[in-house]
Amino acid sequence: MSIVPSAKSTGALYWPVQARRNIGVRSLFLVVLAFLIAYGVLFPGLFAASGFAKFTQSWFPLALVAMAQAILMLTGGISLAIGATVSLGAVIAATTMAGPFGVAGGAAAVALTGLGIGAATGFIVVKLRLPAIVVTLAGSFIIGGAALLILPRPGGAIPAWLSDLLAGDTPAAFVLLVVIVLLWKLYLATPLGLSLYAAGENPVGAYRSGVPVDAARVAAYAISGLLSTGAGLFVAAQTGSGDPVIGTAFTLNSIAAAVLGGIGFLGGQGTMRGALAGSLLLSLMISVMFFLGFTPVAQYVAQGLIIIGAVAIPQFRKV
Amino acid sequence: MTAWNDSAGGKRASAILKSRPFLTLAIVAAVWIVASFVSRGFGAYGHLRYLVELGAVIGLVAAGQTFVVIAGGIDLSVAAIVTVSAISLPLLSWQADPTGLVSILAVLVLTTIIGVINGLGVALLRVHPMIMTLAMATFLQGLLIIIAGGSAVTAENPLVHWLGNARPAGIPAGIILWIATSAVVLTVMHATPFGARIFAMGANPLAASLSGVPMTSTTLAVYGISGFTAGLAGVLVLGMNGQGYVGIGDPYLLASIAAVVLGGTSILGGLGTYAGTIPGAILLVTITALITVVNASPGWRSILFGSLILGLLLLSGREQARR
Amino acid sequence: MTTVAPLLAARGVSKAFFGNPVLRGVSIALQPGRVHALLGENGAGKSTLINLLSGALRPDGGEIEVDGRAVPRMTPALARQAGIAVVQQELSLTASLSIAENVGLGAYPKRFGLIDYKELAARAKAACALVGLNEPLSTPVGHLALGRRQMVEIAKALYRKPRVLILDEPTSSLSSTETKILTDLLERLRGEGIAILYISHRLNEVMALCQHVTVLKDGTCTADRSLVGTDATGLVRLMVGRDPGDLFPKWQPFVSTTTAISVRKFSAGLMRDVDLDIRAGEVLGIGGLVGQGQEDLLLGLYGAIPGRTASAVVNGISGLPGGVPKANALGLAYVPADRKREGLHLIHPILTNMMLPAFARLPALKLRSRKTERETGKSLAAQLAIKGDLQRPAQALSGGNQQKVALAKWMPHDPLVLLLNDPTRGVDVETKREIYLMLRTFAAAGKAVVLLSSDTSELVHLCDRVAVVREGRITATLERAALSEEAIVSAAMGAEKQKVAA
Amino acid sequence: TTANAAANCIKGDRKPPYTIGWADIYSVPTWMKQTQGTIEAEVETLKKQGLVDKLVVTDAQGDANVQIQQIQSMIDSNIDAIILIAGSSTAPARVLADACAKGIAIINFDSLVDTDKVTAKVNTDSSQWGDQAAKFLINAIGGKGKILILNGPAGISVSDDRRKGADAELKAHPDVKVLAETNTPYNVAPAQEAVTSLLFANPEIDGILSLGGALSAGAVLALDKQGRDQVPITGENARQFLELWKEKGLKSWATMQPNWLGAFAAYTAVQALQGKDVPAFVKIPLPVIDNSNIDEYLARAKDFPADGYIYSPYDEELFKKLLAQK
Numbered sequence A: 001m002s003i004v005p006s007a008k009s010t011g012a013l014y015w016p017v018q019a020r021r022n023i024g025v026r027s028l029f030l031v032v033l034a035f036l037i038a039y040g041v042l043f044p045g046l047f048a049a050s051g052f053a054k055f056t057q058s059w060f061p062l063a064l065v066a067m068a069q070a071i072l073m074l075t076g077g078i079s080l081a082i083g084a085t086v087s088l089g090a091v092i093a094a095t096t097m098a099g100p101f102g103v104a105g106g107a108a109a110v111a112l113t114g115l116g117i118g119a120a121t122g123f124i125v126v127k128l129r130l131p132a133i134v135v136t137l138a139g140s141f142i143i144g145g146a147a148l149l150i151l152p153r154p155g156g157a158i159p160a161w162l163s164d165l166l167a168g169d170t171p172a173a174f175v176l177l178v179v180i181v182l183l184w185k186l187y188l189a190t191p192l193g194l195s196l197y198a199a200g201e202n203p204v205g206a207y208r209s210g211v212p213v214d215a216a217r218v219a220a221y222a223i224s225g226l227l228s229t230g231a232g233l234f235v236a237a238q239t240g241s242g243d244p245v246i247g248t249a250f251t252l253n254s255i256a257a258a259v260l261g262g263i264g265f266l267g268g269q270g271t272m273r274g275a276l277a278g279s280l281l282l283s284l285m286i287s288v289m290f291f292l293g294f295t296p297v298a299q300y301v302a303q304g305l306i307i308i309g310a311v312a313i314p315q316f317r318k319v
Numbered sequence B: 001m002t003a004w005n006d007s008a009g010g011k012r013a014s015a016i017l018k019s020r021p022f023l024t025l026a027i028v029a030a031v032w033i034v035a036s037f038v039s040r041g042f043g044a045y046g047h048l049r050y051l052v053e054l055g056a057v058i059g060l061v062a063a064g065q066t067f068v069v070i071a072g073g074i075d076l077s078v079a080a081i082v083t084v085s086a087i088s089l090p091l092l093s094w095q096a097d098p099t100g101l102v103s104i105l106a107v108l109v110l111t112t113i114i115g116v117i118n119g120l121g122v123a124l125l126r127v128h129p130m131i132m133t134l135a136m137a138t139f140l141q142g143l144l145i146i147i148a149g150g151s152a153v154t155a156e157n158p159l160v161h162w163l164g165n166a167r168p169a170g171i172p173a174g175i176i177l178w179i180a181t182s183a184v185v186l187t188v189m190h191a192t193p194f195g196a197r198i199f200a201m202g203a204n205p206l207a208a209s210l211s212g213v214p215m216t217s218t219t220l221a222v223y224g225i226s227g228f229t230a231g232l233a234g235v236l237v238l239g240m241n242g243q244g245y246v247g248i249g250d251p252y253l254l255a256s257i258a259a260v261v262l263g264g265t266s267i268l269g270g271l272g273t274y275a276g277t278i279p280g281a282i283l284l285v286t287i288t289a290l291i292t293v294v295n296a297s298p299g300w301r302s303i304l305f306g307s308l309i310l311g312l313l314l315l316s317g318r319e320q321a322r323r
Numbered sequence C: 001m002t003t004v005a006p007l008l009a010a011r012g013v014s015k016a017f018f019g020n021p022v023l024r025g026v027s028i029a030l031q032p033g034r035v036h037a038l039l040g041e042n043g044a045g046k047s048t049l050i051n052l053l054s055g056a057l058r059p060d061g062g063e064i065e066v067d068g069r070a071v072p073r074m075t076p077a078l079a080r081q082a083g084i085a086v087v088q089q090e091l092s093l094t095a096s097l098s099i100a101e102n103v104g105l106g107a108y109p110k111r112f113g114l115i116d117y118k119e120l121a122a123r124a125k126a127a128c129a130l131v132g133l134n135e136p137l138s139t140p141v142g143h144l145a146l147g148r149r150q151m152v153e154i155a156k157a158l159y160r161k162p163r164v165l166i167l168d169e170p171t172s173s174l175s176s177t178e179t180k181i182l183t184d185l186l187e188r189l190r191g192e193g194i195a196i197l198y199i200s201h202r203l204n205e206v207m208a209l210c211q212h213v214t215v216l217k218d219g220t221c222t223a224d225r226s227l228v229g230t231d232a233t234g235l236v237r238l239m240v241g242r243d244p245g246d247l248f249p250k251w252q253p254f255v256s257t258t259t260a261i262s263v264r265k266f267s268a269g270l271m272r273d274v275d276l277d278i279r280a281g282e283v284l285g286i287g288g289l290v291g292q293g294q295e296d297l298l299l300g301l302y303g304a305i306p307g308r309t310a311s312a313v314v315n316g317i318s319g320l321p322g323g324v325p326k327a328n329a330l331g332l333a334y335v336p337a338d339r340k341r342e343g344l345h346l347i348h349p350i351l352t353n354m355m356l357p358a359f360a361r362l363p364a365l366k367l368r369s370r371k372t373e374r375e376t377g378k379s380l381a382a383q384l385a386i387k388g389d390l391q392r393p394a395q396a397l398s399g400g401n402q403q404k405v406a407l408a409k410w411m412p413h414d415p416l417v418l419l420l421n422d423p424t425r426g427v428d429v430e431t432k433r434e435i436y437l438m439l440r441t442f443a444a445a446g447k448a449v450v451l452l453s454s455d456t457s458e459l460v461h462l463c464d465r466v467a468v469v470r471e472g473r474i475t476a477t478l479e480r481a482a483l484s485e486e487a488i489v490s491a492a493m494g495a496e497k498q499k500v501a502a
Numbered sequence D: 001t002t003a004n005a006a007a008n009c010i011k012g013d014r015k016p017p018y019t020i021g022w023a024d025i026y027s028v029p030t031w032m033k034q035t036q037g038t039i040e041a042e043v044e045t046l047k048k049q050g051l052v053d054k055l056v057v058t059d060a061q062g063d064a065n066v067q068i069q070q071i072q073s074m075i076d077s078n079i080d081a082i083i084l085i086a087g088s089s090t091a092p093a094r095v096l097a098d099a100c101a102k103g104i105a106i107i108n109f110d111s112l113v114d115t116d117k118v119t120a121k122v123n124t125d126s127s128q129w130g131d132q133a134a135k136f137l138i139n140a141i142g143g144k145g146k147i148l149i150l151n152g153p154a155g156i157s158v159s160d161d162r163r164k165g166a167d168a169e170l171k172a173h174p175d176v177k178v179l180a181e182t183n184t185p186y187n188v189a190p191a192q193e194a195v196t197s198l199l200f201a202n203p204e205i206d207g208i209l210s211l212g213g214a215l216s217a218g219a220v221l222a223l224d225k226q227g228r229d230q231v232p233i234t235g236e237n238a239r240q241f242l243e244l245w246k247e248k249g250l251k252s253w254a255t256m257q258p259n260w261l262g263a264f265a266a267y268t269a270v271q272a273l274q275g276k277d278v279p280a281f282v283k284i285p286l287p288v289i290d291n292s293n294i295d296e297y298l299a300r301a302k303d304f305p306a307d308g309y310i311y312s313p314y315d316e317e318l319f320k321k322l323l324a325q326k
Ligand SMILES: Nc1ncnc2c1ncn2[C@@H]1O[C@H](COP(=O)(O)OP(=O)(O)OP(=O)(O)O)[C@@H](O)[C@H]1O
Pocket: C017, C018, C022, C040, C041, C042, C043, C044, C045, C046, C047, C048, C049, C395, C396, C397, C398, C399, C400, C401, C426, C428
């Protein structure tokens, strides 16, 4: 251990703390950067306004669900209901926004549903001490069932102006993502937000230190639900309508993105920027493989290799 | 775990009665009894026998999954392995193998190797099990594109057909296979040093390795076993359906995990028993069958299914505090 | 002084876990300006008592009083408001958070609802300075060595500006320098009128620091008196209820010419190019400041981390063991310092923990014999005085008893070389005595013991030789005749480079 | 569409040879592989004619969101034509509109998208499918009796359309009692499991209305395993089902979603790119398999995968005829 007296002024603590957290994900950042460059070379249109807009739009929902999963995993939880929750969010958006309460009413319904589902799940997992993986598996059937009740088949509608705003040739998705990341940083700068880490890694110690462990975990589930239905709203806007099974694939993808980004399963390990980078890699991979002209078989093989490689290579450098 | 305590007779009996496996079994029985009141034919002997036969497929997949989960991992490639097994068996059948045994063995070797490769990734590349097995499932999809649909000629494998359809002494062969597998699994898990190593590895890998547990070989063995039992399930499911197809294994991924956890094995590793997974598997097929015979819209059915699992989870116990 | 209402007190508290009584009608009163020692054997209920005092657990009976007033439902939050701070043994830290964020955890200064990092930095820095913790405040705690984490835990308690400071074995993983800083600090805090409750198994510290003592035995209070006029022997008598013998067994020279382990230019982890001979029949001590690479030395020899060497002979076989199973096969055994994380499977039965090395080396599919396991377990428990049902999970044992289990599991294998990483940390005197006796007997049987210890007196009185490690090198090897606490400390600090040959 | 106006989305600025993008939703299932086989064969023919130089294939792995991203990439790479089976009947609408605006020929077949912004949609009539199947079954059980309905996954428009298509017939025959309905993937195993449980719960069953895929084979196996007599059943052209039909002497009727829809989509795309007018919706008449022609199908069985579908024969003449219909 280096026993270096701290010469830095005490005022600047926040930024050094942030910088130290990058250490674990640096190599992933490099991989992502390499893919970004490859994408830019293969498709120069990426740097045009519309190319950039479309690219961020296809990444955006995955980024949201990766965050939704990561925040749970940071507290030592997990959700297999993310996909179903995305579907429910999409369905609610597509059935309410064209109705009497309009876009604002619809957005409120989507947000409240997400918060409510998340809080309920969190309550069951945290207060009743049931294993999150099965609770959320059961939850995925219940939530998915609710989506089917609301919209038994794809349909509904999102006002065109909203679709154009969120998923037209505008950088709205990117701006939204920046705002959400800022909000996350803000949340992490609150006592409740930061206690996510303590509550995830060392709940007993955190409790003894006076951290409201249960509240922090339930809040994480609620935020996760909000992010998931939010992703659903965006997907609905992006597609102009609702589909009760549109979110299915997001469950596993969100876990893959989070783990790829260095989020551990035991709680308290990893950072949100890592999870975001993980989701970006998953999204980039699809487009890059297209432009490289991979056949489906090659796509499957390459996808597996990239995922393993991104996780294994940093491990090797540690040894 | 309590069922495997070494306490004296009476204490032991009460421990068994209080144990998770027994509790799960009691819940299965309760669901069966209630369901046969709701629906006339549900409790018929033939139906129960069929449910157990269906449970055998989940039970076989979940056998390997139990090993993996106890060892602190998870195997997301089991569904793809079941499919690979069911699809490649006809391709590997040939004339010089009249009983079909050789082809079955060949397939099981193949799926075991797939499992061992998972283990290599986890143990040597140190890729998280969830990621490693997810990537493996992706690879296997690519493999399936190549091999699926190649079985232009239905290759009749007598042993596979027997497994899927025969009923020696009135008991479906699949159930017999399951019972035999369960006996081996329970013995290996609870009565051998290998089993003890797996529990140790799952509860605290660092302490296990410092205690001399051979981590790499144990990990390879655990994932190999999972590949093997998933392969076996693929053979059985092929026999029961007469035809393999892409997607035949899909239902068994979440089902195997759910059976393991409903049976009381901790998803965090280190605690559990296959004795709980067995009723856990039967519980799942029972609920699925129950949902099928209930007349409701797909949405309500899905909600009912989820609520039942949640309710039973509440009954069958909570995760213990850890760390 | 006794007329003042105690800042914090327990009145006749009882606590049982799953029907097993752990505390029975225990009372304790913490007065301002007094360091109060809480003594007792492992498992006597000390930690449980402080958990009651600090609201982490709720008593089954009796009352907790703050400033003479009963608090019906004590919680950690209430305790904090009442100015009670607890130093738990590295328990309450979060590895991924920085030092400052750990120190302030649960009591962050706020501005507009956000953590005020500026204020946090200032206050954390002040708290850290008190305990001599000078790493950058942004360092993640996970990057710190165990002893430094312990200092963070203490800083965390001080950060709360407590009126009552409770320390549960704060020195067990501290080096002597760090211990000195702490004792000086406690002296000062006492002078400022703070009430201090101090738990330790190191009686010399207790003698030097404390004014009053409460002794617990099997969950009841057996003594509650002033320490004035009591000496260390008297203390031990209070604790064990009879006359203590000598803590350290009589040292007898053992002449042996065979070397158990011999390495040249050995590197592993922090250790660089070390030459070392470990003789059969000796207890070789490893000393030095915490975190100089001592642990890597043991782990490297044990094959648990990769090591390089110019030449190595281990129990007659040349070459380093490539991996733990190979090391075990060569007769090496390792007992880690952090028993909870590295030594034990807390959720598994005590018996299973004891049998694990056997499981690791038996043929994988040979059927187990429950009967033999039970018998082995029973005899080990008897040998090391581990009481109670061996089917309980190891986490139900008190810290000291956990340590015994971590040691006991190697005994059936008759290791030729025992690599011990601070084996008496948190162990009560009686058990320590038993362990010391065991180690000497072990050495006398012609086997080698390597004892890494943070307790210098242990090194002085128990070892045949002590190798002192500093910055990854062995800077001195002190033979028995040259062994003294001063010699070890000065070698560790590098005050003078010495190479004393006997 | 008037006679000399080009087809929808076509601007006439794209010259042969064309690059065709095949946006597959999930390439692993056998039906999809067979479909891809017909596309590849067709593309080979078109290549020989110098009309096509490349077929780009993407696989969305069942995820409608990925399919959208891949279609976007196709647009970005300025592809000439996109043929697709949609992963959602609504989701790709907006990205397809973008493609259409760029003058890319879009032929959507099998699973359709609710949008006009495509060159053409090609499909059988799902509603008619349900209607004809119900007609056959009701007729086969003599206008009254107890039936089970097996349907594909819930929440998907194809299964919903087929089921709705059966409604009118069912309403018209109040003596036909629907005992139970199930939604499962279009596969053998789940159908067999569901039907077995339903048979125990409802000992008297007169017929099974099965709405596609390999569901019927599962139902037949379930009856067979319980030693029950087979009942009239509808189905699709899955090879396993057709073989069971013959083996058990079933009273059956089947139709199909011909795999050559893929080849036809590729053909249509090139036609449209060349400035030919193509109808916005090409309705493919449902081929019917019944006892009169099942032997013809089974005679060709060995050319098809054991877990595949025996589709009706096709040739360019057929394609021309289909395009000519108004
Ligand atoms: N949560 C718990 N569940 C069950 N038993 C417990 C629990 N906590 C403590 N015990 C038991 O209570 C007894 C007292 O434990 P405690 O930790 O208070 O002892 P201690 O005096 O602190 O010992 P040590 O000196 O070893 O730290 C022990 O026998 C321990 O096994």
